[in-house]
Amino acid sequence: MLLKTSGFELSGEKELKMSTIRTEALTHIYSTSTPFESVAINNINIEIDQGEFVGLIGHTGSGKSTFVQHLNGLLAPTSGKVCFDGRDVNSSKAFRHDIRFKVGLVFQYPEYQLFEENVYKDIAFGPRNMKLSTVETDERVREAAGFVGVPESIFDKSPFELSGGQKRRVAIAGVIAMRPKILILDEPTAGLDPEGCAAILNNICRYREATGATIILVSHSMEDVARIAERLVVFDRGTIAMDGTPADVFSRAEELRRIGLDIPAVTDIALHLRELGVDVPECCYCVEQLHDAILKLKGGAAPC
Amino acid sequence: MLKDVTLGQYFPGDTLIHRLDPRTKILFVTVYIIALFVAKTWVSYGSLLLILLISIAISKIPLASMLRGLKPLTIIIIFTAVINIFYNGEGRQLFSFWIFTATDAGLIKAGYMLLRITMLILSTFLVTYTTTPMALTDGLELLLNPLKKLKVPVHEFSMMMSIALRFIPTLIEEADKIMNAQKARGADFETGKLTDRAKALLPLLIPLFVSSFRRADELATAMEARCYHGGEGRTRMKKLRLAAADGIVMSFSVFLLAAIITLARFGL
Numbered sequence: 001m002l003l004k005t006s007g008f009e010l011s012g013e014k015e016l017k018m019s020t021i022r023t024e025a026l027t028h029i030y031s032t033s034t035p036f037e038s039v040a041i042n043n044i045n046i047e048i049d050q051g052e053f054v055g056l057i058g059h060t061g062s063g064k065s066t067f068v069q070h071l072n073g074l075l076a077p078t079s080g081k082v083c084f085d086g087r088d089v090n091s092s093k094a095f096r097h098d099i100r101f102k103v104g105l106v107f108q109y110p111e112y113q114l115f116e117e118n119v120y121k122d123i124a125f126g127p128r129n130m131k132l133s134t135v136e137t138d139e140r141v142r143e144a145a146g147f148v149g150v151p152e153s154i155f156d157k158s159p160f161e162l163s164g165g166q167k168r169r170v171a172i173a174g175v176i177a178m179r180p181k182i183l184i185l186d187e188p189t190a191g192l193d194p195e196g197c198a199a200i201l202n203n204i205c206r207y208r209e210a211t212g213a214t215i216i217l218v219s220h221s222m223e224d225v226a227r228i229a230e231r232l233v234v235f236d237r238g239t240i241a242m243d244g245t246p247a248d249v250f251s252r253a254e255e256l257r258r259i260g261l262d263i264p265a266v267t268d269i270a271l272h273l274r275e276l277g278v279d280v281p282e283c284c285y286c287v288e289q290l291h292d293a294i295l296k297l298k299g300g301a302a303p304c
Numbered sequence: 305m306l307k308d309v310t311l312g313q314y315f316p317g318d319t320l321i322h323r324l325d326p327r328t329k330i331l332f333v334t335v336y337i338i339a340l341f342v343a344k345t346w347v348s349y350g351s352l353l354l355i356l357l358i359s360i361a362i363s364k365i366p367l368a369s370m371l372r373g374l375k376p377l378t379i380i381i382i383f384t385a386v387i388n389i390f391y392n393g394e395g396r397q398l399f400s401f402w403i404f405t406a407t408d409a410g411l412i413k414a415g416y417m418l419l420r421i422t423m424l425i426l427s428t429f430l431v432t433y434t435t436t437p438m439a440l441t442d443g444l445e446l447l448l449n450p451l452k453k454l455k456v457p458v459h460e461f462s463m464m465m466s467i468a469l470r471f472i473p474t475l476i477e478e479a480d481k482i483m484n485a486q487k488a489r490g491a492d493f494e495t496g497k498l499t500d501r502a503k504a505l506l507p508l509l510i511p512l513f514v515s516s517f518r519r520a521d522e523l524a525t526a527m528e529a530r531c532y533h534g535g536e537g538r539t540r541m542k543k544l545r546l547a548a549a550d551g552i553v554m555s556f557s558v559f560l561l562a563a564i565i566t567l568a569r570f571g572l
Contacts, residue, residue: 112511
């Protein structure tokens, strides 16, 4: 008994140090052996640790959506492996089912998945599938709704009566209610107005702070990703083109443009300033950074 | 899993068969099917099979893809064949149990039936595989045009059909997407009792219906915004024209039918 416990603790410790999710030579080919065969992702090797905030960027069709669907076992790799806490996600049917609650995936335009007669039941769909008790489900629904700013007053409404932004919040709450250790969001701000965008991104940050969950944000909007992600992974035609901090990635502006991606407007301005001979750092990607850099220069040249 | 549905899938290509006018293909396959039902013995079946195989070879569609389309229909084909073994009074009795009696004539008939259904399906597949859905409905509309004199809304029917065909892949894709989204929330479509599985379809069907209505509404608005007002006075960008090859194929189809009927008359 004692031995068993210590063994458990040891493996527990090991797991803590282990990366939460890792892919090994992950490759996916759609419609194999038909005239429509296409390689979506090719030989992806990546490790994402617990608590990281990763931004996944890439052009349409670069394979980012295909990639994230492997992380919770929705797609099975053509070759290669996806490991969660060191265990192959596709090792058994039961584990693959289990993993969906640990790796929460919010699809693009998630509002199209709503189906229940009221908001409360829709958010509770995930926890109910986890076979949780009514009390626990209720707690999770309220907590998730709180994170994304869905007021309890609309719990009894039909999800189809809500506005677009509210529908999306409900759909995101439906995934958060499973309390996933890793939360993946595929273009969560697509088609929202700037205010709605900022609110949703804020909610995601709040969820992360409160739970320490890993966040993987798929987006093609550089501005969004640059502001909140700590690590950026750039996809290009099914492979990883860059992987590093936002400062690293945005300092390679030329390369990004060649892939067909935009750089944040602030970075663009900083680059132009440098061309003009103003010595601002190369990798500004936030308004605040450039602001500080310019003030510092000004202070250095003519202290007032 | 939904992507496996190949019904009505078009295989792009530029072969003689791809280039034939859709009307020719529809007429030929109709004649071919009639011939299949007239055919009685291995001589006529053999020649029809030969024609089918040559056509498939010309179209350059891999035989494996053609046969893959047959897979969902295997049960129906085998069922029909087996029923035919027992529902035949003539011939020498092979074995019998309960109310069923199998005869050698029945067995042969079942074999022909198996061949007939398979060839029937493969020949229609060949048409849908080598013709875009749009060309197919255009062809059908033109073929049915005389019915307009009888006040049959031919244009409306063909428009409905082309919209339906156009949206099949869209709906499949959408169903796939919603299914994945619900799976990501732990929905289980694959295991459990039949009643459980039927219930599990609800989270799939409701959003699918909602989005179909939304799409229908959007499409109607888009069509109206472009002044669609039905078939009256509507012209075509791509006019279908019959080429020399079409004439040859049509003449051949008449010859084929005549030949098969003659063969059947002589009991071959």
